[in-house]
Amino acid sequence: MKKIFENKETFKKAYTEALKKQFNVSVENASITEKYTILAKLTNENLEKSYNETSEYVRENNLKKAIYFSMEFLMGRLVTNNLHNSGVYHIVREAFTDLNIDINEIEERESDAGLGNGGLGRLAACFLDSGASLGLPLYGNSIRYKKGFFVQEIVNNRQVEHQDPWLDEPFVWETKKENESLDIEFFGEFKNGKLVDSITVKAVPYDVKVVGDQNGVVTDLRLWSTEPSEKVKNQNKDYLEMVEKISESLYPDDSTDDGKLLRLEQQYLFSAAGIRNAIREHKSLGRDIKELDKYYVFQINDTHPTLIIPELIRILMDEEGFTYDEAFILTSKTAAFTNHTILAEALEKWNVNLFKKLLPRIYEIIVLMNEKFRELIVDDGRFTNNQINEMLLINDDMVKMANICIYGSFSVNGVAALHTDILKNIVMKDFNKLYPTKFNNKTNGITHRRWLMHINKELVNLLDRKIGTDWHKDLSLIKEFEKYVNDIKTQEEVFEVKKIKKQQLADRIKKLENIDLDVNSIFDIQVKRLHEYKRQLMNIMHIIYVYLRLKKDSKFKKDYYPHSFIFGAKSAPSYYMAKRIIELINATAKIINNDEDTNKLLKVVFVENYNVTYAEYIMTAADLSEQISTASKEASGTGNMKFMLNGALTIGTMDGANVEIAELAGIENEFIFGLSSKEVNEIYDTKSYKPLETYNSDLRLQEVFNFIETIDKDKDHFKDIKDNLLYNDYFLVMKDFDAYVKAHERANEEYKNQERWRKKAIINIANAGFFTSDRTINEYNRDIWKLKRITFGK
Known part of the structure; x- marks a missing residue:
């Protein structure tokens, strides 16, 4: 720890001096924003020594890393978290009391980083916190969205979405690593072992520190932003717009082909950048590429980062001279997949024509994977043609991301006991039959800190x-x-x-x-x-x-x-x-x-x-x-x-x-x-549920819908909701x-x-x-990652 957090007096002195130096104001005259900014900067700078020591320890001891690839990391406010986990919150609180500053007011000033939307992102943030707190070399990899999902406003009872330009204000907690930027290629054509006529985008990394709980361990979440590449000479309006959009916002509307292309661009960008960054680091340390799995495990959080699998195969084949079989074996020893859904519509699929237009070489790799996989399951002899078609990586002109993950990973886990049971016995039962040791459960958790x-x-x-x-x-x-x-x-x-x-x-x-x-x-x-x-x-x-x-x-x-x-x-x-x-x-x-x-x-x-x-x-x-x-x-x-x-x-x-x-x-x-889940699935299988009969036999439901008809002057205003229940009720509300x-x-x-x-x-x-995520992460590490702990010589 730097001495400024040694006690409240040293902190007060450093804090007042920093306010004066950066904003030329006294504590009494400083705005809430100025007070927050200085606190965040001093805290972040204070973590730099521990961050460097952690990185050096991992490097010098040749520790294996787990890279957690996730489309979302919903971190919340970092000032409170980082002060607590650094063990200096009480010092700051006492100093602020002396300076007549309300620490709660300062904490409230920080807005949520717009890097996620729901449980997927919050879980990922909890996992990073637990990883660092347990002394594990676990690192995050995602996109630095300039705009969050959206700010919700309710107008005339309806949701109205507003842009969330959270990065319009400086994000104190990030550090730009310009010298570690990478070029990522889209479109083009694969000829004679090279991608030609492609469009190159520069992926620029920003690192956000992740602070372990008073153990000196500080890891990071790497976020990739997009900028124009110096390789592109004709930086016209269309090119600049494409570059801007890739890291502009989380989950762009994918109801059009342009929207679908944009989502796929995002997914490839952060997957490819994360993989290439790991390989660059691996080789810079003088390690053999054939031993990549000894030093890295890539955890695929839901299907969004699926493309790390064909991307790693591509690199090993096109740049490292591996045969396909050698590349696949190494990749499948390095990638692990967490499934988060059993909803069919949430298991991502991409139109073949759209996919191969954007990522021609990656598509070729998946075609090759698909052919090899077809041979495997046909030779197995236990599956019908219908089962084989459902298991294939490409079928009905669609690229199936979950199938790629299951085939290309050494571990597939669900996130609760019931969920994993349903995956193994219903949703992915044929894959479980083929790979009986690949599926496992890791019940989710939360960081109790x-x-x-x-x-x-x-x-x-x-x-x-x-x-x-x-x-x-x-x-x-x-x-x-x-x-x-x-x-x-x-x-x-x-x-x-x-x-x-x-x-x-x-x-x-x-x-x-x-x-x-x-x-x-x-x-x-x-x-x-x-x-x-x-x-x-x-x-x-x-x-x-x-x-x-x-x-x-x-x-x-x-x-x-x-x-x-x-x-x-x-x-x-x-x-x-x-x-x-x-x-x-x-x-x-x-x-x-x-x-x-x-x-x-x-x-x-x-x-x-x-x-x-x-x-x-x-x-x-x-x-x-x-x-x-x-x-x-x-x-x-x-x-x-x-x-x-x-x-x-x-x-x-x-x-x-x-x-x-x-x-x-x-x-x-x-x-x-x-x-129960068994009863629900029996209803689906037998098609025995008649929602209209349920409605007609329950006076309470009828009265509820009669009331709904009175809410608006147009009695049919909510007719769509009523009809959805009466003639479908897929989710068995009634x-x-x-x-x-x-x-x-x-x-x-x-x-x-x-x-x-x-x-x-x-x-x-x-x-x-x-339900602590410390337990979850310990289980991931015991069964999947097998990382050694950062002990700082203890």
Whole structure:
């Protein structure tokens, strides 16, 4: 550590001098932005020594690296994280108290880096944090998007997307490495062993430090930006526009061929750049390319980075003189694949003509892979022609990315026990038959440092008083808290912590959404991407049912415990039905919140522009965690884990990691309902479900839809939602509605018995230790990566 963070006096001196030097202002006259910028710069500079020492240790000890390739890294605010993990947060807080600076105000000034959207990106960020904290040489690789996914605004109840030009302000935490730039080629034609008439784009790396938890280890996330290449002489308007767009924004609209091309350009750029960077480093250290797998493992996070497989084969064949078989063997010993979905539409496929136009040589490599793979499965003799066609890498004029990953990797993992079971026995059962040792499970996790220690000081202080502080380093030790389950005083303390966090969220919602919430009500929260399988629609339909019952059933009204339903969700801009559901939620909320007859008992909030910062308030405040996806559709979930760790009970289906939550905390301490994954798949197989019959036999559903017809002056305004349910209901919203209503009735009744509820909250907290991403990363390392730890001579 540099001496400026040695104690509060040295820090105060360095901080005031830096403000004067850079902005020519005193502490008293500095703006929030100026105060934040100096704090971030001093913190980042302070990490440089540890970063260099870590890099040197990895290099000198010839340590194998894992490179985690992910389209998203949703890092959240880094100032809090880096100060805590550096072990100097308390010094800064004390110094700021002396200087009359509110550290919380400074932390709030940092905006979320626009490098992700949902759970995939948040998981990747947790994994980097755990890797560094465990002393593992784990590094991230992605794109430096100039604009985030989008900023969400609700106008006339509808989602409106605004650009998120987050990089318009300097990103203090990044370091540009211009001298490590690489040229990436698109289009052209492969002739005589060379790509000719191609278009070259320069990939420029920016490194963001990833700080281990007070262990001196600092790794990095490498982000690739695009700039014009010096090799291109004719830098016309079309070329400059192409270069600009590649690293402009996350998930561009792919409803057109141009949009699809752009997505594929992005995927190839960060995959190829990451692979070439690793090979360049490998060779610069005098290592033999034939031993690449001894020094690197490339983890493919979902199918977006699939192209690292054919790209590595291409490099080995075209530049290193390998035969195809030699190149494939080495590649398949180096690449590992994490699957995150079982939804057919989310398993990426690319049109052959589009693919070979953009990446002609890569397409040739995949054709060659496909021919070899066809020979393999035909020779195996156990598969029908239909099975073979489904397994091929190219079929029906489509390039199948998941199939490439399974064939070209040495490990394929799911992200929850149920998810992996479904992959092995349903979605990818033929691949599992072919490769019975390749599939494995790695249940997702969250970094408890951010999702408990950084965001819930009140609960941390309570835990520290009860069970000591060893759990900070090993979350499994939080199990000790369970011995207080019957202690009335501890129950009351847990309740008081929850009430404080509910008040903090209520204050934020009042400030940002202008809605008053009763902190004594049940805070019932569903925050995640808006997708039909996550069934936010079932949630709002149930709320409408409750509202209508409160209006007409005096006994129900008298017995109903006040309930505040909170939603947070973004929909992909081109996802029509999801955007309609957002509109329905907001339109319903306005009616319910303004009804003085019931609004002391029922409130509905849709928080605008849900992001990591908002999540830090939300996760700690929930009493009830909505995890209600159609069973078999949610791979894992990580929000469910964050809620559990902070003392919420789960109302949910037996889907994803909910299964493990129920097993660990006891199914009696959650509110589990609905069809099982087996029952869901039987319904799909037999086509036995008739949604119209379900609707016609349930007066509650009819009343809900009658109400929906009254929301807008045009009674058919939401007809598309109704018709989608009546004539399709693929995600079984109406089928599970009755079970969901009953689960909510149990939860509402249960909350009235506060002693019993608090016991369940304690049990959930105490059994959340399994869900730390430290455990997940240790399992990845034990079974897949096999990295040695950075010990700094210990």
